[in-house]
Amino acid sequence: HYRHYNIKNPNVHNGRSDDFASLAEVLGRRFRKYAGHPQPEDPDFPDVVVIDGGKGQLSSVMAILEKLELDESLTVISLAKKREEIFLPYQGQPLRTDPEQPGVQLLRRLRDEAHRFAISFHRQKRSQRLKTSYLDRIPGLGHHRQKQLLSRFHSIDYLRQATIAQIAETPGIGPRLAEIVYQHFHPQSTLAEEVTDPGIPVY
Incomplete structure (x- = not known):
């Protein structure tokens, strides 16, 4: 084997x-x-x-x-x-x-x-390694939480398209950290501009 x-x-x-x-x-x-x-x-x-x-x-x-x-x-x-x-x-x-x-x-x-x-x-x-090294830049996002996010969204691109609510549904993340993750990918956006349904597959 x-x-x-x-x-x-x-x-x-x-x-x-x-x-x-x-x-x-x-x-x-x-x-x-x-x-x-x-x-x-x-x-x-x-x-x-x-x-x-x-x-x-x-x-x-x-x-x-x-x-x-x-x-x-x-x-x-x-x-x-x-x-x-x-x-x-x-x-x-x-x-x-x-x-x-x-x-x-x-x-x-x-x-x-x-x-x-x-x-x-x-x-x-x-x-x-490339995925986790990119997520290392996000404050408060340890190795375990990185794995949880990648397990849920499968790629950095899908995670980038996710809403705060979708990110917050990931085990161990929660609303506050979800907002930090979202703002990391969208530094110029405001919460009012958040897309509520980007149509990404989440399993």
Whole structure:
């Protein structure tokens, strides 16, 4: 099944890409419970671990698995994108394969699907950060209330179109804070100018 991992390493989290640090963190979290005690009968224990990368990434992964005493219990391979080469642990040269072999095509599809899933998750997180960072500018609107507003209105644009009364119906907001939110989006307006029914969908 699919699984998300939010990288907690601050050097990676702050926008400094580091494949090796990310691999170390994710594999450590994924296999920590099996450290020194592999459990092949556990449905959550993988048959094969496929690494997106070349010899460098594979060597890094094996070093991590050695520390967890799982290097002899897991089948690990890596798929390098540049030439679609397949590497096995502790071997300097890639396997001699035909790119059109069904097995190689399957690995490529797995890799591409993992990319799609990761990119989709990254875009979702980025969109959420942009929304909350905009709402951070509104005084008195903490993280929990921001989530409540986004849950009700689904987007900043719909929230911008909402009336004070509609905003106030959001759990945890109330009339006074609703007015502050409304005035943030409409700084030049007065309460008399408020549109009572903008026709926005609220669920």
